[in-house]
Amino acid sequence: MTPASLPSHAAHPDHGPQAWSAVGAMTLCVAMLIASEFMPVSLLTPIARDLHASEGMAGQAIAISGLFALVTSLLIPTLASRFDRRQVLVALTAVMVASLVLIAQASSFGLLMMARALLGVTIGGFWSLSTATVMQLVSPPHHARALGLMYMGNAAATALAAPVGSALGGVLGWRGVFWLLVPVGLVTLLWQALALPRMPPARAIPPGRVLGLLRRPQVRRAVIATMLTFAGAFATFTYLRPFLETRAQATLAQLSLLLLSLGAAGFAGTTLATLWVGRRLYTLLWAVPLLLAAVTLALLPAAPLLWLTALALAAWGALNAAAPVAWFNWLAQEVSDEPEAAGGLMVAAIQLAIMAGAAFGGLLLDQLSIDATFVGGAVLLVAAAGVAAGVGAHRPQPQR
Incomplete structure (x- = not known):
């Protein structure tokens, strides 16, 4: 039986291998989101120079992801409640990969802004659904452990994003750094598609x-x-x-x-x-x-x-x-x-x-x-x- 055809009750197994594999996929996506969000901080100067923008303008392009994350986080519970959450999470991860590709080949400041806005959509959407998803993947006695594992991805990316980005940027250029993130994003997408069970909507969440x-x-x-x-x-x-x-x-x-x-x-x-x-x-x-x-x-x-x-x-x-x-x-x-x-x-x-x-x-x-x-x-x-x-x-x- 493939993950996509698992019955809905399989979304809350008793801490079986399938559940922990799904938590692992969530953890890798968290690491990718944090790395993608904060990597540009150490690459701000070359990004601004190549796109003919001031460092202040480049900083605003980075900050726009936070604005779109804010808006998305308020809207996503209502939108996601109408779909299988597995499909929503996979779609959000695909948007993240698309944003990385757009950033890597951005030829103008406007394209960079659009790519960072897409990244903000994934940040707001994924983080908003992550706790509820973990609660559905594992049984209550294991919620703390699963959430802790997911935040290990946060800690790893926070520790490595800025220094690794700075070091690789000096060798590969800032575009090369983002191109390196793309295959990792694809692995994340594939892992989620294989590991996440079906999580059909149980009820609609009103906008308010x-x-x-x-x-x-x-x-x-x-x-x-x-x-x-x-x-x-x-x-x-x-x-x-x-x-x-x-x-x-x-x-x-x-x-x-x-x-x-x-x-x-x-x-x-x-x-x-x-x-x-x-x-x-x-x-x-x-x-x-x-x-x-x-x-x-x-x-x-x-x-x-x-x-x-x-x-x-x-x-x-x-x-x-x-x-x-x-x-x-x-x-x-x-x-x-x-x-x-x-x-x-x-x-x-x-x-x-x-x-x-x-x-x-x-x-x-x-x-x-x-x-x-x-x-x-x-x-x-x-x-x-x-x-x-x-x-x-x-x-x-x-x-x-």
């Missing part, structure tokens, strides 16, 4: 269902806490390079190693968060942003000492990687009746927070200093911890 979840107090608190967490993190993360260059006086080689250590530490953060969510989920929701704020502030006095900066960056990377693991496990546990709509809402909140946080950090940097950027990010993270503590304090108590 996604935002309607905000009427639930717990969901409203969680969305605010998530937005503050990601806004605070990206207010800092976006400007780590100028901080390391000016405050830590890092050379280009040292900069690459420091950023690699930050990304590599994400493996540890993802692993530990996956191990702890079963018993310490609500503690993680507030402790992660609070500790991340402390490490962000600690980077300022640590900067003159390179080894101390490296340690602080590793801690920052581990904590930053733990945040999405905690929040998407919260979603799987507390909004299990509406996983598709909740996934869309959460992804939209994160995308909006990333854009707002980056803009906030940039404003502080331009108007004040890099120190102000880090302090501003830490303030948002402390606020996130306070709201997240309320999420735990007000969670429904089990009936006795």
